[in-house]
Amino acid sequence: MNQANGKTEEFVGSPLSLTVDVVIFSLRPRDPLQQPEEPGGEVLQELHVLLIQRARPPFMNCWALPGGRVRPDESLEQSAARQLAEKTGLRAAYLEQLYTFGRPERDSRGRTVSVVYYALVRSDKQELLAGPGTTDVRWFPADRLPGPLAFDHAEIFGYALFRLRNKIKYANIAFQFLPPTFTLSQLRAVYEAITDRKEDPGNFKRKVEASGAIIKTEARVEGGRHRPPSLYRAIVQNDLLNRGPAS
Amino acid sequence: MNQANGKTEEFVGSPLSLTVDVVIFSLRPRDPLQQPEEPGGEVLQELHVLLIQRARPPFMNCWALPGGRVRPDESLEQSAARQLAEKTGLRAAYLEQLYTFGRPERDSRGRTVSVVYYALVRSDKQELLAGPGTTDVRWFPADRLPGPLAFDHAEIFGYALFRLRNKIKYANIAFQFLPPTFTLSQLRAVYEAITDRKEDPGNFKRKVEASGAIIKTEARVEGGRHRPPSLYRAIVQNDLLNRGPAS
DNA sequence: GGAATAGTGTCTGTTAGACACTATCTA
DNA sequence: TAGATAGTGTCTAACAGACACTATTCC
Numbered sequence A, B: 001m002n003q004a005n006g007k008t009e010e011f012v013g014s015p016l017s018l019t020v021d022v023v024i025f026s027l028r029p030r031d032p033l034q035q036p037e038e039p040g041g042e043v044l045q046e047l048h049v050l051l052i053q054r055a056r057p058p059f060m061n062c063w064a065l066p067g068g069r070v071r072p073d074e075s076l077e078q079s080a081a082r083q084l085a086e087k088t089g090l091r092a093a094y095l096e097q098l099y100t101f102g103r104p105e106r107d108s109r110g111r112t113v114s115v116v117y118y119a120l121v122r123s124d125k126q127e128l129l130a131g132p133g134t135t136d137v138r139w140f141p142a143d144r145l146p147g148p149l150a151f152d153h154a155e156i157f158g159y160a161l162f163r164l165r166n167k168i169k170y171a172n173i174a175f176q177f178l179p180p181t182f183t184l185s186q187l188r189a190v191y192e193a194i195t196d197r198k199e200d201p202g203n204f205k206r207k208v209e210a211s212g213a214i215i216k217t218e219a220r221v222e223g224g225r226h227r228p229p230s231l232y233r234a235i236v237q238n239d240l241l242n243r244g245p246a247s
Numbered sequence C: 001g002g003a004a005t006a007g008t009g010t011c012t013g014t015t016a017g018a019c020a021c022t023a024t025c026t027a
Numbered sequence D: 001t002a003g004a005t006a007g008t009g010t011c012t013a014a015c016a017g018a019c020a021c022t023a024t025t026c027c
Helices: A076-088 A153-170 A184-195 A201-210 B076-088 B153-170 B184-195 B201-210
Strands: A017-029 A045-054 A067-069 A094-101 A112-121 A134-141 A214-220 A230-234 B017-029 B045-054 B067-069 B094-101 B112-121 B134-141 B214-220 B230-234
Touching: A017 A076, A017 A153, A017 A184, A045 A076, A045 A184, A067 A076, A076 A094, A076 A112, A076 A134, A094 A153, A094 B094, A112 A153, A153 A184, A184 A201, A184 A230, A201 A214, B017 B076, B017 B153, B017 B184, B045 B076, B045 B184, B067 B076, B076 B094, B076 B112, B076 B134, B094 B153, B112 B153, B153 B184, B184 B201, B184 B230, B201 B214
Parallel strands: A017 A112, B017 B112
Antiparallel strands: A017 A045, A017 A067, A045 A134, A094 A112, A214 A230, B017 B045, B017 B067, B045 B134, B094 B112, B214 B230
């Protein structure tokens, strides 16, 4: 990095805007208006993404990923967490840098480079708060996004989805969508919703127990209609495979 | 991205510097002064990284990753390729975005966010040209870097090495270190140099042929001391697994 | 008991790796 | 022919997935 170009090396800022955008994933029940619940009565979970509706041009009224300018005193990850909180009122269970997008023409107002993070959010009933500059905040099923997204956000979303689907195969992140303790059925439902493939319950149990990522607790789920399942808890881990560098 | 904060949304740049740094990897013969050639006489290949020596403070005389300011009209990848050419005179066979580093204190002169790429360079005898602002450009073995690197470049390098070692296991990038046609011995030597593990020649041949990443040509290597090996050629591919998003 | 889910046992096809063996070149 | 590398055959242990089976709960 860093010498300007051969002359003196004094520091000056650039005529360039640095933003952070966040692709926010969550598992939510399938919209009952779109399709009624299963006969069995259990709730089908579906992968959703949070979008905000822009109140101003460019792309007025279009849906977009939440994001905003990086402040001088905050790290990129802090900025992502702040965008999340300010624009949506949510808190992320997991936050990881995805990619940095910087085509010169991606924002018509001027050169804008965007560091994109993706966030996994627990499916509890957290309330959505529309921040300033937006007319609406809403969850959309990942396979049915509304009309053209603003800027290059469709491309960004596509890449985030690709990476999430890929990563869930080898990294232990699925539990980030769930409450602190969960059943294997719930965890399996997360996999199935994201990969869109059925897993064999028995094989899934062995695989995930052998991975050492989760541990069985003493507790069980009471009051169900059937044999009560054990509750599991995730083993905390922050290895490189799961996130980026230590920084 | 994009609305400033609720008021008008006119575009202004930030008091922030955006740079691109490049971790340049190559396979080069082990320094014969450090250790003489193998009795057999063939050249041991070793993973090297290119560093430049800074001519000015901060970190004057320290070694650093080559890099520099992103220009308003170039994409991030173009910028990385340009840094490579200007600071070192090299051309990359492969270039991929690694991670974006942005801790507020990482450059004492002011807020500097750096998008880091890593490059794989063929081991031909390309000449090194020290660019402006640097007193020296040199290859270093990846496991013997010179004294503390400038800024957070040691951390960046560590992460790049981790990612390269990891990626070579599942993505077909090893041939990027080699000339257009190569023998399986050469390709195997690349793997062994990067992962620091011996591979069984027979198993390696089957594995890499089954992957479909390379194809045997009619040509063979003549003039060696032993049975002449076939030459192979890489199948061109630009899938998502190998690089980032299409952009 | 019936229905439903939790959880176990077991078989099979695929794969990574170890390792012995054959093939082909130069000196 | 000796020596070295190219390349093949084959065995084994590990693993993923299919699937049948047992266990436990509520109704």
